[in-house]
Amino acid sequence: MKQAEIKQLSVADLQEKLATLKKNYSDLKMAHAISPLENPLELRTLRRTVARVATELNNRQ
Incomplete structure (x- = not known):
């Protein structure tokens, strides 16, 4: 997700996006701990x- 796309989102959308991204990150990290990912990048x-996303959310508050 590019910075320009993030700036266009509303605060509510940013909060929702942040929650889903954090969940995806933790899931991916757990999957990588169990067996290596094909693309660890x-x-x-x-x-x-x-x-x-977190930085943009903090800047708006």
């Missing part, structure tokens, strides 16, 4: 997206 991409 997904973890980094998802973690950075979570940070982008």
